[in-house]
Structure formats: structure tokens, C-alpha cells
Amino acid sequence: GQNIDQPTEMTATEGAIVQINCTYQTSGFNGLFWYQQHAGEAPTFLSYNVLDGLEEKGRFSSFLSRSKGYSYLLLKELQMKDSASYLCAVLDSNYQLIWGAGTKLIIKP
Amino acid sequence: ETGVTQTPRHLVMGMTNKKSLKCEQHLGHNAMYWYKQSAKKPLELMFVYSLEERVENNSVPSRFSPECPNSSHLFLHLHTLQPEDSALYLCASSQALTADTYYEQYFGPGTRLTVT
Numbered sequence: 001g002q003n004i005d006q007p008t009e010m011t012a013t014e015g016a017i018v019q020i021n022c023t024y025q026t027s028g029f030n031g032l033f034w035y036q037q038h039a040g041e042a043p044t045f046l047s048y049n050v051l052d053g054l055e056e057k058g059r060f061s062s063f064l065s066r067s068k069g070y071s072y073l074l075l076k077e078l079q080m081k082d083s084a085s086y087l088c089a090v091l092d093s094n095y096q097l098i099w100g101a102g103t104k105l106i107i108k109p
Numbered sequence: 110e111t112g113v114t115q116t117p118r119h120l121v122m123g124m125t126n127k128k129s130l131k132c133e134q135h136l137g138h139n140a141m142y143w144y145k146q147s148a149k150k151p152l153e154l155m156f157v158y159s160l161e162e163r164v165e166n167n168s169v170p171s172r173f174s175p176e177c178p179n180s181s182h183l184f185l186h187l188h189t190l191q192p193e194d195s196a197l198y199l200c201a202s203s204q205a206l207t208a209d210t211y212y213e214q215y216f217g218p219g220t221r222l223t224v225t
Contacts, residue, residue: 008149030211042113042199042216043152087152095211099151 002026004100006088011106012078020073020086020103028093034062034073035087037102043087046073075105083107112136113217115200121223124190130220132183132200139205141183142214143175146197158183159205190224197221 005023012018024032031050035043049055049064049071061074073086085102092098113134122128134141143155155169158177172194174186183200197219204212 004151033213035216040218042218044216045213048213089152091211097154097211097214101149101151 002090002092002098004088004090004098006086006100006103008101009104009106011108012075014078014080014107014109016078017074017076018078018105020075020088020105022071022073022088022100024069024071024088024090024098024100026090026092026098029066030091030093030095032062032064032071033087033089033091033097034071035089036084037087038084046086078107080107080109113200113202113215115198115217115220117220118218119221119223121225122187122190123225124192126190127186127188129187130185130198130200130222132185132217134181134183134200134202134215134217136202136215138202138215139180140203140212141177141180142201142203143183143185144199144201146199146219152199156185187222190222192224195222195224 003025033048034046036046037043047062049062052064052066054061054063059076064071085104087102088100090098116131140159142157145153156175157164161177172189176184199219200217201214203214
């Protein structure tokens with residue numbers, strides 16, 4: 001079967017750095033997405049990786065290793081507004097989007 | 110503002126009721142999606158419409174019935190639901206799907222549905 005694994009919850013301190021991991025086993029691979037979802041709000045697109053390596057967008061970076069079936073989202077200079085759930089999703093060989101259950105990130109002052 | 114709106118934002122209904130969820134996108138997209146989001150579970154894709162034709166139905170019970178009258182509007186008609194159907198129902202839109210291209214999805218805020 002197809003599976004996306006990510007930690008259920010993480011806690012970090014304001015101003016620090018946090019890395020949210022995502023591992024996947026899917027039938028084929030056509031890209032990996034990260035979305036952010038604040039409580040009670042819509043998921044919003046953060047990043048898309050299809051090639052190995054690191055993609056940087058301001059305070060957020062996303063890394064992909066296709067050979068390891070692994071990605072991480074790196075958040076730097078954490079702010080209280082970064083408290084949210086972070087969803088990892090993989091596009092399989094049929095262009096179906098397979099979602100993880102999300103990681104709830106709690107930022108403490 | 111994501112450009113995708115959903116109404117109502119909250120809905121409480123009995124198991125014998127009939128109700129409809131509405132989604133509207135203002136982004137000029139041609140594909141629309143319904144998802145179910147339950148606590149601590151992955152998003153479940155329910156239905157996909159591309160160019161107003163249904164292209165996906167992931168074994169969703171018949172008590173959920175989608176309707177896509179045009180590329181900007183999507184409905185989910187609900188009848189004789191069960192308590193386990195209580196969840197957040199998210200609508201999303203994107204550029205039209207093609208065989209080898211994928212476009213990021215833009216989500217609405219969701220309808221929080223409670224079935225009593």
C-alpha cells in the first residue's frame with residue numbers, strides 16, 4: 001500500500017529552527033508537496049520538490065531525497081504565527097496526491 | 110484570501126436531513142476537488158472534476174453526491190449521513206488536470222460538519 005509518515009506533533013521555541021520529516025512509500029513518484037494549515041483554516045501551498053536537493057524560500061526550506069523516500073521541511077527563525085499543522089503529500093505514478101496525516105507544530109515563547 | 114470560498118462554514122445535521130455544501134472559486138481554474146479531513150488522519154480525496162467532468166470517485170458512499178454545474182462552482186449534496194461522517198470537508202481548485210502535468214491546489218476554509 002501507499003504510505004506517508006510524519007510525526008504527529010512537534011514543539012519548538014520562538015526564534016529557533018525546526019525540521020519536520022516526511023518519509024514515503026508510494027507507487028511511483030512525481031513530486032512532493034508541503035502545505036501549511038492553521039487551525040480552522042485552509043491548507044496553503046508551501047513548496048514542491050521533484051528533484052533531489054534543497055529548495056529555499058525565505059525562512060522555509062524543503063529537502064528531497066528520492067532514493068531514500070525522504071523529505072524534510074526546515075523552518076528557521078520561528079515565529080509564533082508558524083504554529084500550524086504541516087502536511088506532506090506525494091504525487092504518485094498515476095498523478096494521485098497521497099497525503100500524510102500532518103504534523104502539528106507548537107511554538108513556545 | 111485564497112480565492113476559494115465555502116458555505117456554510119459550520120453545519121449540524123441529523124441523520125435524516127438533506128443538506129448541501131457549496132464551493133466557489135474565483136481563480137479561473139478548471140479543476141475542483143472535494144476532500145474529507147478527519148482529526149489526525151490524512152486528507153481523503155472524495156471527488157475530482159476537471160473541465161466540469163467527474164474524473165475521480167474514490168469509492169465514496171452514495172449518501173455523498175457531487176455536482177459541478179460550471180467550472181467555478183462545486184456542490185456536495187448530503188443525505189442520510191452517519192455520525193462517522195462528521196469531519197471537515199474541504200474544497201480545492203487547480204488548473205485543469207492533464208495526463209502528465211500537475212498543478213498545485215488552492216483550498217477553501219472548509220465546512221465543519223457534525224452529524225447527530
